[in-house]
Amino acid sequence: MTKIFKFFLVTLFPFFCVFSQTQNIITPEGYILKDVELLGDYNIDKKTALQLMGLSIGQKISSQEVASGLKKMWQQDLFADIQISKVITPNDEIILKLYLKPSLSLLKFAFNGIKKGDEDNLRDKINLNSGMTVNDNLIKVSQQKIEEYFVEKGFLQVSCEAQTIPDSVNNRKVTLEFNITKNARLKIKEINFSGNQSLKDSKLRKVMKKTRQTGLRYLLSSSKLIEEEYQKDLINVINLYKQFGYRDASVVNEVVSITEDDKLIIDIEISEGNQYxxxxxxxxxxxxxxxxxxxxxxxxxxxxxxxxxxxxxxxxxxxxxxxxxxxxxxxxxxxxxxxxxxxxxxxxxxxxxxxxxxEGKQAIIKNIVVKGNTKTNDNVLMREVRSLPGNLFKRSDIIRTQEEFNRLGFFNPEALGVNPIPDPQTGNVDIEYIVEEKPADQIELSGGYGGESYGFVGQLSVAFNNFSTKGIFDKTTWSPLPTGDGQKVQLSAQAYGRRYQNYTLLFQEPWLGGKKPNAFTTSIFYSLSRPDITNEAIENPRQLNRSGFSLGFGKRLKWPDDYFTTNLSLNISDYDVSNWTNLFSTFNINIAGVLSRSSVFNPIYPRRGSKFLLSAELTPPYSLFSGIEKDEYIDMPEEEKFEFLEYYKIKTRGEWYTELASKLVLKTSFEFGFLSAYNDAVGIPPYERFEVGGDGISGYSYNGSERIGVRGYPNETGSGSEGGGGLISGVGNEGQPLYSKYTAEVRYPISLAATTTIYALCFAEAANAWEGFDTFNPFEVKRSLGAGIRIFMPMFGLMGVDFGYGFDPLYNGQKPGLVTSFTIGQQF
The missing domain is CATH 3.10.20.310 (membrane protein fhac)
Incomplete structure (x- = not known):
């Protein structure tokens, strides 16, 4: 309030002085204006002065008209000072004498006493430009903004002095210098409460989100005193009391003091009142x-x-x-x-x-409107709408529709909105959904050079998640490729030096036919494995070529609820093996079925909901109708037994997300999978197993096995003469037929902006792999703890790094210790 008073005083004082003079020099009846004389260092002529005042020679003027004219001159911001006097002639005529002092013009401005980074920030904040009129108001406002900037950074005792330096060539132009003394940064040492009988100091401090005292508990929080945030935190304190029934609670006094060591102590006195x-x-x-x-x-x-x-x-x-x-x-x-x-x-x-x-009367939905979808076609959104025209209004349908929009991954979840437009007269309501497009396409790139023996090491994946095959011949849909129909096209390539390459092309249509949520997916792949390419002494190096394709059909179910989906796919792959001792050429034809349920609608940073998946992968049971006796299979070479791979694989996975506090999320999950045989005499093939350990993405898997990441344990720690793959379990290059994994993870966001999502996490993880159910022990696991960070940018997908500490020794007795794991394009 004091600052506002000073501002008006400085701004209006000259006008009040002049106005008081005019009240005394001219009678209410007025005089005829004979002439105007200009005095001082003026830069205008008489004609211009009269125009600025709105007066003319020969006009009969009163004191009010003179005051109004002077006000108009002030408003032009051309003068630093205006004074007026009068000469009255015997003929009731008046001559006005104006003493004018022109305003100064800003040539440039500078800061003294601060770093360049602060200078750059302040230039944007005070927003001064060459040619602006320099007056007391401009200087005061600029000083105030400068001081506010440093107060927000914790320099509560900052002072800013301003001085004008005339230009040597033109004395009406000046350089404005701000001399800034920041003094010591003041951090909050203590926040003390008095009068709080029912709630402890620590509980009250906890709700003060932006006003924190120093200490290990608030190591990652700022301990600055920002007045605006401080007042909000006091409201948080009172709101906490209200939650405990103390609705009359109030802050009766607050004192902020500075200690000798330049620290702040805040004392807050509370009046609790009665509990209701x-x-x-x-x-x-x-x-x-x-x-x-x-x-x-x-x-x-x-x-x-x-x-x-x-x-x-x-x-x-x-x-x-x-x-x-x-x-x-x-x-x-x-x-x-x-x-x-x-x-x-x-x-x-x-x-x-x-x-x-x-209660009112029931409302019927009349029209549905979607606004903000600048790339995604209307039909892609409208097919996700649950609140259909002609139906009764249902709030749950509105919420579910927004969740489905979010699940698409094309829109900023923080900007989703809905605007019901009711008509109480007819009982109808129009529903207007608001969306904001975000980049949906992704590119994932990582790589390096492994020397002459390995060459390029890395992976590249390009995914167009809102593709439109219909728009291929319509140039208006190209941005830069045809977009808008929610289809997905993905091309990925992976190279592990010259030893391994893998290429995959995938296409997905989520609404086959456009009328029902029936998804169609197809993909083709090719991989080449040459693990001996770095050993020139081997004449016949090992090589495995793997190629195949898949066709899948998915459907959204209505029972038990429409969070369930099912998918059925046909997968065919060919293994062409040369010079391998424990692997052989074979052919794999299998049908995979997946039943899943997901109530998670923000895939990047989910705060609530769950995911569940149950899958089965089945090959035909060739041995059951081959006519070969079981005893014959026992002595049969594996390449004959598995001319066509024969197995069944079952997996299940569950994830739960719980918001512990505002934005603080707990994720818990489990995984379990096993590979088994229809015929014990045939046994389990050396393909399609589970490799447990590492980050789940580094290295490669040449035999179709799945990599199960476990943070805190290194990649490629398996044994065997033919390379890693056992990792935690150490069973050579085939992996194990059974595994389980358990994870608990706490996440907190740093940024939830549409362009970039960043969150920190800490985790506890445990997993292991076994040879079968006879050795399976769900409590015999390899444990780890750690922390990490995730960054999601729409163009580059999800990237992250984790630092995990593995507590349990590997199969060879080696202790993993602290291990760094990288994440590219996946979530743990």
């Missing part, structure tokens, strides 16, 4: 549902601590959508309103409430 409780709750105006049903939904009992936040949540918008409003709005009552009225407070601070309800 819910009393009797009654309902008025409800005809659709009886009072007993509404009380059950409200789930608040007499005698519970009075919490306005809880009451509002149970009435209007609970996280689980089980509030009173949801009951009505899911039955079309868009115009439903409930207003809790306090009817009495007894001597025991029990508050009786009457819930006054206005």
């Amino acid at each position: 409780f819910f009393g009797e709750i009654s309902w008025l105006g409800n005809t659709k549902y009886n009072s007993q049903e509404l009380t059950k939904i409200l789930a608040i009992q007499s005698g519970e601590i009075f919490d306005e936040t809880l009451l509002d949540e149970r009435l209007n918008m609970s996280r689980n959508q089980d509030d009173v409003s949801a009951l009505y709005m899911d039955d079309g009552y868009l115009f439903f309103q409930v207003n809790p009225i306090e009817t009495s407070i007894d001597d025991y601070n029990m508050i009786d409430l009457e819930m006054q309800i206005r």
Whole structure:
């Protein structure tokens, strides 16, 4: 308030002085203006002065007209000072004498006493330009912005002095210098509370999100005092009291003091007041549902601590959508309103409430409009809409539609919005959904050079996630490729030196035919493995060529609910092997079925929901109809037994996301899988097994085995004469037929912007692999702890790094210790 008063005083003082003079020099009846004389270092002529004042020679003027004219001159911002005097002639004529001091013009400005980084930031903040008029107001406002900038950085005792230096060539132009003294940065040493009998200091400090005292507990938090944030935190303190029934709680006094060692101590005095409780709750105006049903939904009992936040949540918008409003709005009552009225407070601070309800009539959806989809076609969005025209309005359908928009991955989840446009007269409502496109295509690139023996090492993947085959011949849809139909095209290549290369091309249509959510997926792949290429002494190096394709068909189910999907695919691959001792040429034809359920709608940073997957991969049981006896299989070479691979593989995976606090998320998950044989005499093939350990992406797998990442354990730690692959279990290059994995991970976002999502995490992980169920022990696992960070940019996908410490020795007795794992294009 003091600063505002000073501002007006500096700005308007000259005008008040001049105006008071004009009141005394001219009578109310007025005089004829004979002439105007200009004095001082003026830069205008008489004609211009009269135009600026809105006066003319020969005009009869009063004191009010002179004051108005002077005000107009001030408003032109051309003068630093204007003074007026008068000469009255015998003929009732008046001559006005104006003393004018022109305003100074800004030539340039500079800062003294600060670093270049601060200078650059301040230039943007104060926004001064050459040619601007330099006056007291401009200087004061600039000083204020400079001081505010440093106060926000913790320099509460900053001072800024300004001086104008005339130009040597033109004395009306000046250089404006700001001499800044930051003084010591003041951090908050202590935040103390008094008067708080019910809540501990530590609990109150915890809700002060932006005002933190120094200490190990708040190591990653700022301990600066920013007035605006501090006032918000005081409100948080009072809101916490209200959650415990102290609705009269208030801050009665606060003192900020500076210690001798330039630290801040904040003392806050609290008046708690009385604690209140819910009393009797009654309902008025409800005809659709009886009072007993509404009380059950409200789930608040007499005698519970009075919490306005809880009451509002149970009435209007609970996280689980089980509030009173949801009951009505899911039955079309868009115009439903409930207003809790306090009817009495007894001597025991029990508050009786009457819930006054206005049900209104049921609303019918008339039109659906989507705005903001500049790339994605309307039909892609409209097929995800659950709130259809002609149906009753349902709040749950609105929320589910937004979740489905989010699941597409084409829009900024923080910008999704909905705008119901009701017409109370007709009972109809238009639903307007708001979306904001974000880049959906991704490129994933990592690589390096492994020397002459290996060559290039790395991988490249390009994914177009909102592709349109229909738009190939329509140039208006190219951006830079045809987009808008939600189809996916992905091309990936991987090279591990000259020893291994893999190429994959995939196409997916999520709505085959455009009428139902039936997905079609097809892919082809080719890989080349030559592990001996670095050993010139071997005359017949090993080589494995693997190629194949797959066709898949997926469907969204309606039972048990429409979060379930199923997928069935035909997979064919050929293994062409040369000079291998324990691998051989073979052919794999299998059918894979997947049943999955997902209630996670933000794939980048989910805060709630779960995922579950159960899959089965089955080859034909050739041995059961081959006519060969079991005894004959025992002595049969493996390349004859597995001319066509024969096995079945079962896997299951579950993930749960729980928001522990605002944006702080706990992820828990498990995985389990096993490979088995139809015929024990045939046994399990050396292909399609599980390799457990490492980051899950480094290195390569040449025999079709799956890599199961376990942070805190290194890549390629298997044994065997033919290369790694066993990793944790150490079984040579084939992997193991059974594994399990368990993960707990806590995440917190650093940025949730549309262009970049960044979050930090800490994790506990455990996994192992076994030869079969006879040796399986779910508690005999390799454990690790660690922390990491993830960065998602729409163009480059998900990238991350983890630092994990493995506690348990590997199969060879080696202790893994601290291991760094990298993530590219996947989530653990």
